[in-house]
Amino acid sequence: xxxxxxxxxxxxxxxxxxxxxxxxxxxxxxxxxxxxxxxxxxxxxxxxxxxxxxxxxxxxxxxxxxxxxxxxxxxxxxxxxxxxxxxxxxxxxxxxxxxxxxxxxxxxxxxxxxxxxxxxxxxxxxxxxxxxxxxxxxxxxxxxxxxxxxxxxxxxxxxxxxxxxxxxxxxxxxxxxxxxxxxxxxxxxxxxxxxxxxxxxxxxxxxxxxxxxxxxxxxxxxxxxx
Numbered sequence: 131x132x133x134x135x136x137x138x139x140x141x142x143x144x145x146x147x148x149x150x151x152x153x154x155x156x157x158x159x160x161x162x163x164x165x166x167x168x169x170x171x172x173x174x175x176x177x178x179x180x181x182x183x184x185x186x187x188x189x190x191x192x193x194x195x196x197x198x199x200x201x202x203x204x205x206x207x208x209x210x211x212x213x214x215x216x217x218x219x220x221x222x223x224x225x226x227x228x229x230x231x232x233x234x235x236x237x238x239x240x241x242x243x244x245x246x247x248x249x250x251x252x253x254x255x256x257x258x259x260x261x262x263x264x265x266x267x268x269x270x271x272x273x274x275x276x277x278x279x280x281x282x283x284x285x286x287x288x289x290x291x292x293x294x295x296x297x298x299x300x301x302x303x304x305x306x307x308x309x310x311x312x313x314x315x316x317x318x319x320x321x322x323x324x325x326x327x328x329x330x331x332x333x334x335x336x337x338x339x340x341x342x343x344x345x346x347x348x349x350x351x352x353x354x355x356x
Contacts, residue, residue, distance in 0.1 A: 152219030153198040160194025202226040212236025256328030274326035286313035
């Protein structure tokens with residue numbers, strides 16, 4: 131069985147952005163490889179400043195980290211041994227309209243800049259997370275399960291396709307609209323677990339420790355929050 135792929139949807143593209151690459155490598159520690167859209171052979175090693183286009187895949191090595199910045203100031207950071215595909219990116223200048231990424235495996239942190247009406251989603255094979263003005267992390271595990279942890283803002287997690295998750299409402303900073311009834315809404319310091327079969331757990335509190343704590347602290351510092 132294939133691993134559920136957690137998709138981080140960030141749609142961002144004007145014709146100019148598509149030509150130049152929708153995201154840019156702004157930090158690199160260790161090693162990472164870029165496989166261009168449509169290619170199956172092993173890609174080229176990434177360097178700081180390289181631009182990433184829609185359909186491109188990034189794979190990080192052991193003890194490696196990489197940061198991608200987007201035209202609106204949003205950021206994506208990949209931990210060690212992580213695979214991510216930029217599925218979509220649409221911008222009007224620096225204004226985000228929509229973005230989309232797929233996390234095939236590993237750990238990704240997303241900082242989504244606030245943008246009214248803009249789309250910013252994260253998916254796995256069987257779950258979709260939609261966010262606004264949020265910092266959150268996604269862990270897609272080898273056994274096909276996944277975890278979405280929210281650090282600021284609000285994330286709505288629902289099943290990808292099918293009837294959606296159980297109708298569970300979790301208190302958050304904004305009222306849940308009718309279109310969100312099939313979502314589990316998690317606010318800051320809440321997490322939603324996705325099982326290997328795609329079942330969603332109610333949002334619950336979490337506390338980072340060990341490697342997860344170090345990962346969160348490093349990202350919050352990069353975000354300017356610590």
